[in-house]
Amino acid sequence: MRKTIMDDGFQSYLTEGAEFVGEEGIPMMLDFNNTPVPDALVSFAKCKKEKNKRKYVHFYIHDYRFADVLSATKKYVELLRSFDGVIAPDPTISIGQSKCLQATNVYFSRAVGFYLQRNGVPVIPNIRWGEESTYSFAFLGVPKHSIVAISTHGCVHKEKATGNIVREAFKKGLPVMLKRLEPRIVIVHGKAPEDIFGPYLTQTQFVRFPSETELVYEGGENHGIYL
Numbered sequence: 001m002r003k004t005i006m007d008d009g010f011q012s013y014l015t016e017g018a019e020f021v022g023e024e025g026i027p028m029m030l031d032f033n034n035t036p037v038p039d040a041l042v043s044f045a046k047c048k049k050e051k052n053k054r055k056y057v058h059f060y061i062h063d064y065r066f067a068d069v070l071s072a073t074k075k076y077v078e079l080l081r082s083f084d085g086v087i088a089p090d091p092t093i094s095i096g097q098s099k100c101l102q103a104t105n106v107y108f109s110r111a112v113g114f115y116l117q118r119n120g121v122p123v124i125p126n127i128r129w130g131e132e133s134t135y136s137f138a139f140l141g142v143p144k145h146s147i148v149a150i151s152t153h154g155c156v157h158k159e160k161a162t163g164n165i166v167r168e169a170f171k172k173g174l175p176v177m178l179k180r181l182e183p184r185i186v187i188v189h190g191k192a193p194e195d196i197f198g199p200y201l202t203q204t205q206f207v208r209f210p211s212e213t214e215l216v217y218e219g220g221e222n223h224g225i226y227l
Helices: 044-049 067-071 073-081 099-118 132-138 165-181 194-200 212-218
Strands: 041-043 056-058 085-087 147-151 185-189 205-209
Touching (some): 041 044, 044 056, 044 073, 067 073, 099 132, 132 165, 165 194
Parallel strands (some): 185 205
């Protein structure tokens, strides 16, 4: 009798050998304490044409532009391994989004990150949260006292029409993340407003990289700025 292999759509091979944590079963990424601060970043959308490989690839772009990395990760290992490293994928967690979808997006970020680590790619965990209900899983699967990355792009600008709901959610979740993970270094992609980050500058080391929007409109280089 021939064995039938079912494709469940979740790429089970990604988490082979992983430890699962929390009620949601989020895969735990590997703990590499010596992961360095990137020299520079490049978005996944541009990495195929990037000649300078001394950069970390990031996924702070629209989800559809890296959907294949989540659904067919094996195809991209060699490309991503050619760079200094990767910041784990950043699937969207939106305010008001189904909690099931939010947790699934955290799962995929950790699962792809874990798989790349297992295949020799240095990976910095990406942390993304939404409203308070996401705190139960948004910080799972990440070793404490490690280097982590967050993006403020689209999260910290003020919008009176919405009551600054996204900005306030980001601001409220930042100290929770710092308390839960106690990271030694936080990579910040995008702006770092003083009223949001100022109270925590003595708590850990923040290294800011301008977003691509900043680079286009304000110029400069995509290198880290220590806050």
